[in-house]
Amino acid sequence: MDRITAGFDQLTRFWLETAPARGVVARLDESMVSMLQHHDYPVAVSLLLRQLVGAAALLASNLKQPAQVVLQAQGDGAVPLLCVEATDRLTFRAYANVREDANIAADADLSSLVAPDGNGRFVLTIAPEEGQMYQGIVALHAGSVSSLLADYLTNSQQTQTRLWLRQDGDALEAMLLERLPDSRDEASDSAWEAVVAQAETAFALPFMPFPYSEWLPFVFTGHDVRVHAAQALSFSCSCTVERVLNALRLVGREELQPLIAEQGRVESRCEFCGKRYEVSATQLADLFDHVDASHPPGSGTVH
Template sequence: MTDFIQRFHFSDSPVRGEVVQLADTLVAIVGRHTYPARVQALLGEAVAAAVLLASTLKFEGSLILQVRGDGPLETLMVECNNHLEVRAVAQVAEGWSDQFADMSLSALFGNGQLAITIDPEKGERYQGIVPLGESSLAACLEYYFTQSEQLPTRLWLVAGDDTAAGMLLQVLPGHDDSEDEDIWPRLQQLTDTVKADELLDLPVNELLYRLYHDEQVELHEVNDVCFRCNCSRERTESVLVSLGEAELNDILAEQGSIDITCQFCNQAYSFDAIDVAQMLRGGISEPGRLH
C-alpha cells in the first residue's frame, strides 16, 4: 500500500477535507524501536495529524508536533516537511509499565504541553503551545485551532496495528451562512460516525461515499507520504561543535570516541579524536570568526 494524503471539498460550499492513510511510513517509524502499544498508537495518531497539518504548508519547510512532559511518556515528536517526508520518535520514562496504558492523555504526559512549530527554511519560526487538557490528541489540536483563532477545524485520528489514518475538515474563509447554514455542523456529525477500520482501510472514494452520500464531494489530487530522516554526519558535526571544545575533549577522554545514534532512524555516527580535531578546526575557520 502506498501511503498518501488526498484532499477533497464539498461542492458549492467553503468546507474542505483531507484523508491520510499510512502503513509503510509507520512501519518505518515504529519498526526501529520497541514501543508499548499505547505509545505506538499515540505516535501513529500524531504522525497522521502532522501530515494533515503539514499538507497545507505553502513553503519549503517543516511542521513539528512535539509533546514534552514529566509523566511516563516523556516525549513524542513528529516532523513532516512540505514534501510530506515524515520522521517521528517517542520516549518513555524508565520503568514504563502496562498500568500506564489506560491513563488519560494528560496523566500520561504529566505536566505536559503540545507545541506546534512551523519552521520555514527561509523566514521566522512560529510556535503555538496548547495544554494537554483534552481527552485525545485530535481534541487538543482542535483546541489549538480555536485558541489561535484559525479557521474552524475538526480532526479524526486513529491508529491500527502498524497503521494510522486521519481526516481533517476545515471551513475556508468566505463562509456565507445564508447559503447552507447547516453544512458545518452537519458535516461534523456525519464524520463523527466514522469507524476506525473504515478510516484505516477503506479506499477514499468509498469512505467518502459512506460518510457523505447525500453531499456533493469533489476529490483532488493524491500526494504520496513517506518516511525520511534528514540526519547526516555534517548535521551531527555541527551539533557537536556547538557543545564546545572542552565538552568534546571530556567525552573523548572518557569514552575514546564520540558516538551518536540518531533517535529517529538509528543511524550511528562515530567521531574519533582526529575527526573531532578536524571538525573544531572547521568551526574556527567559519566566516566571521577568523582573526
C-alpha cells in the same frame, strides 16, 4: 492499481461543492512500521506517536512553501517529550523520550503520560526553510490528540475545525474537516453540522484500505465531493553526519575530551531513526581546529 491509488500510505485533499467544508484525509501503513521499527517504545507511546504523525501530516499538506510542521508534547511525566515532524513533501519522522523504569499502561492518554501534574504544554511550530518561524503554545489538557488539536486549530485560525483518528494495528487513518468562510446563516450551520455528523459516523466504523476517490463520496452521501490527486506519505529521516558534527561542535571540545580520551571516538545515535554515527578522534580534532582557526578566542559565538 498501485499502493497509493489503493489507499495505502497516502493523503488526499478534498472539498464539498454543496457544503461549506473542505478536508484532508490520510492513511499510514508501512511507513508507520518503518518509523517505529528502530524503537522499542511502550504500546501507548507508539500509539500516540502514530496519532501525532497522522495529525502533523494533515497540517503539512496545507503548507504553501518548503517548510516543516513540528508537534511537541512536553512535560515532566514518564514521557517528558513526544516530538513529531512532517514536511511539505509529506515525509515525517518522530521520537519520544521515555524515562527508564517507567511503568506505562497500554491505554494511557497523552496528558497522563507527558504531564500527570497538569503542567504540560503542547507546542505547534511551522518552520519554513526561509522566512519567519511561527509557534503556538497551549496547555496540555486531558483528552484525545484529535480533540486537543481541533480545539487548538479552531482557536488559533478562527475556523471551525474537526479532526478524527482511528487505528487498526500498526495502521492509522486521520481526517481533518474545516469549515469554509461563508454566510454563517442557519442553513450554513446545519449544512456544516450535517457533514460533521457524516464524518463522525464513518470514523466510528473499522476502516479498510480503499481509494479515497471512492470512499469520500460514500461518506458524504448527497454531496458533490471533489477530490485532489492522492499524494504519497513516507517516513524519512534528515539526519546526516554533518548535522551530527554540528551538534558535537555545540557540545564543545571540553565536554567531549574525557570521552575521546577514554574511547578514542564519540558515538552518536539519531533519536528519530536510530542510525548510529561514529566520530573518530581525528574527525573531532579537525572539527575543533577548524572552529578555533575561524573563531579565535574572544571572537564571538560559534554557529
